[in-house]
Amino acid sequence: MNKQEISQKNLQEPLQDRYGRRFYYLRLSVTDVCNFRCDYCLPDGYRASGHQQPELSTAEAETVIRAFAQLGTRKVRLSGGEPSLRKDLPEMIRAASQTPGIERVAITSNGYxxxxVIDTWHQNGLDQLNISIDSLDTDEFARITGHDCLPKILTGIDRALELGVQVKTNAVLLSDGAQARLQQFLAWLKTTPVTLRFIELMQTGDNRDYFASNHLRGATIEQQLIDSGWQLLPRSIDAGPAREYVHPGYAGRIGLITPYSKDFCDSCNRLRISAQGKLHLCLFADAGLDLRETIRTGDVQAVAERVRALIGNKELSHYLQRGDTGGTQNLSIIGG
Structure with a gap:
């Protein structure tokens, strides 16, 4: 077997790290820019860095997606920042949906x-939509995000459901008012067929004081759900990190993402590429591994081989429990 045959054989094997975890899920950030000013992420709004590299082009994003598809990726999520700020986002959706091996294309957006845009996204191949909604109270939503646009976002979600797009909503758990927000969400889920995912607030380089004042363990909400008859669902191999629950009395589902639980990283199945073409083996790694020059060549196999070579550097776990947030200053940098 010659070198090229060996290389091709390796690319056909699922991407696996030294701990036996396999990776079926790519989160591709398409921009760092966000137009919201969420308290826990960008309270002062987005500020551009003077030395930042340009964002990946559509062609470069397609090279990345095709390379990961060769490595066994089944699901691609386009994220940000706020991905809808990219005018070429529909072309990126189409490129992902038309890549052999990619079974699901998702977007995480603030819904502004x-x-x-939802009809265009759907026409280009969008399968799943994640929208950030931290409160169903219009005034509180405006206070958290800096934008009074909740009714418009809910209208967009209704349209996505009409089109058959799978919809999930994300709500960051915040200690103050958590119970009131939970009751609002439960009432909404009675008749709305979406999956609401409660995300435990994560400490980043920029939010240490906010984290200390607002962090609430997801286990607190999870136990309430279990006591109320919610049942845990099996997890698919390309699923995100949430544990999802169903209840016969509700049209919607509830998921919990609890990064401070001791076994959270055991089921990691996802890798991240930043908008500048850096591979992040963990959301809280010290730094991304630069793939930009390889990506620019358009050589899909070279990118795939580079990723396979770098996967050995992935750690067993993040170190959030000891307050080590790595190089993540805020979540808009790499899309959470």
Whole structure:
């Protein structure tokens, strides 16, 4: 067997790290820019860095997606920042949906433009939509995000459901008012067929004081759900990190993402590429591993081989429990 045959054989084997974890899920950030000012992420709004590299082009993003598809990726999530700020986002969706091996294309968005873009996204191959909604109270939503646009976002979600797009909503758990927000969400889920995912607030380089004042363990909410008859669902191999629950009395589901639980990283199945073409083996790694020059060549196999070579550097776990947030200053940098 010659070198090329050996290389091709390796690319056909699922991407696996030294701890036996296999990776079926790529989170591809398409921009760092965000137009929201969420308290826990960018309270002062987005500020551009003077020395930052340009964002990946559509062609470069397609090279990345095709390379990961060769490595066994089944699901691609386009994230940000706020991905809808990219005018070429529909072309990126189409490129991902038309890549052999990619079974599901998802977007995480704040929903600000949703009513005007969801039809186009769907036409280009969008399968799943994640929208950040931290509160169903319009005033509180505006206070958290800096934008009074909750009704518009909910209208966009209704349209996505009409189109058959699978919808999930993300809500960061915040200690103050958590029970009131939970009751609002439960009432909404009675008749709304979405999956609401409670995400435990994570400490980043920029939010240490906010984290200390607002962190709430997801286990607190999870036990309440279990006591109320919610049942845990089996997890698919390309699923995100949430543990999802169902209840016969509700049209919607509830998921919990609890990064401070001791076994959280055991089931890691996802890798991240930043908008500048850096591979992040963990959301809280010290730094990304630069793939930009290889990506620019358009050589899909070379990118795949580079990723396979670097996967050996992935750690067993993040170190959030000891307050080590790595190089993540805020979650818009790499899309959470």
């Amino acid at each position: 433009k949703l009513p005007s």
